[in-house]
Amino acid sequence: MPENFPDLRTVKITRYVTPLREGGSLPAIVEADDGFLYALKFRGAGQGVKALIAEFVGSEIARVLGLKVPELVFADLDEAFGRTEPDEEIQDLLKASTGLNLALHYLSGSITYDIAVNQPDSLLASKIVWLDAYLQNVDRTVRNPNMLFWNNALWLIDHGASLFFHHNWDNREQYILKPFVQVKDHVLLPFANDLEEANRLSKDQLTPEKISSIVNAIPEDWLQWKEGASPGEIRDFYIQYLVERRKQSHHFLKEAQNAKETFI
Numbered sequence: 001m002p003e004n005f006p007d008l009r010t011v012k013i014t015r016y017v018t019p020l021r022e023g024g025s026l027p028a029i030v031e032a033d034d035g036f037l038y039a040l041k042f043r044g045a046g047q048g049v050k051a052l053i054a055e056f057v058g059s060e061i062a063r064v065l066g067l068k069v070p071e072l073v074f075a076d077l078d079e080a081f082g083r084t085e086p087d088e089e090i091q092d093l094l095k096a097s098t099g100l101n102l103a104l105h106y107l108s109g110s111i112t113y114d115i116a117v118n119q120p121d122s123l124l125a126s127k128i129v130w131l132d133a134y135l136q137n138v139d140r141t142v143r144n145p146n147m148l149f150w151n152n153a154l155w156l157i158d159h160g161a162s163l164f165f166h167h168n169w170d171n172r173e174q175y176i177l178k179p180f181v182q183v184k185d186h187v188l189l190p191f192a193n194d195l196e197e198a199n200r201l202s203k204d205q206l207t208p209e210k211i212s213s214i215v216n217a218i219p220e221d222w223l224q225w226k227e228g229a230s231p232g233e234i235r236d237f238y239i240q241y242l243v244e245r246r247k248q249s250h251h252f253l254k255e256a257q258n259a260k261e262t263f264i
Contacts, residue, residue: 005213006060010074011103013040013081019090026093029106032075038103040075041160044096049222050167051160052102057238058135058159059104060214065127065202068155074219075103100221104157113147113154115187120154125191126198128156133180133252134202134245135162145187165241169227172237176244179255189260199253203246211242 011032020027020039030040043049059069082094120128132140139161140146146158165175183189192198215238223231245252 005210006063006072006217008072008074008217009034010076010100011036011038012076012078013101013103016081016085016090016094026090028090030075030103032073032103037106037108038073038075039070039106039157040101040103042077042093042097043099043101043222044093047160047167049225050163053166053218053222053238054135054162054164055102055158055160056218057214057242058131058137058162059156060217061135061206061211061242062131062156062159064210064214065131065205067124067127067131068153069104070107070155070157071105073103073105075101077101100219107148107150107155110148110150110155113145113149115142115145115191118149118154120188120191122191122193123197124154125188126194127202128188129183129186129192129256130195130198130202130249130253132162132186133183133256134249135159136164136175136178136180136182137162138164138182140187141185142187147187163238163241169225169229172241176241177248177251180252181255183252183256184259184262186256186259189256192256192260195253195256195260199249203249206246208239208243208246211246212239215239215242 011034013030014033015031017029028040030038032038041052041055043052059072062069077097079098082091085091137159148155165172215235220231223234
């Protein structure tokens, strides 16, 4: 793995196309100076830069595990960008999001993944369940699967609700070994029949060195928190959390296995 992994491009947003109203934080389709369309996650939305960090870390870990995720880019939003936007709510969001945001390549023609139409391979389902239990991602349910079907493959989106320890920073240590009880609501749990194998493969692929590379690629600008911790201290805890939780994966693996028994 090269030292600069992950090496994301930076684009400049040139046009606001349309809001994605299904997202609670008002993400939007935008065009960038490279001519491509992106689904943009705004730093000025409700959960701020912490949601961007969760999206970035979750997506890049998914990529390490061999799961399909749209290309991520850092997206620069100019201060003057929102001045002509007629919608006041969107204009306020754009003004609050000046600077570096995060965007995913827009998968044109994709459709929301429907488990009733395309049931996943057991190992693939198990790896996605493992990923979400590891990251404590509460947002992959039947109601909101956050998966797309594109080019005959399943793609993962929206990891912003992961790593919620950073919203309870003073008590962050307690999340490292915490079982993920919400796994019982995971849309793919009924199909995840290879959780032990997924655990073995995922731990082999996700080395501490790859974890450190991902965390160290978080923009410094996203680590200026009101909690008062320095960017270095914040990075150190993300690495500690992810490395230790990987090492002690039997805690959340057992929770998933117990929850799955209710479907048998």
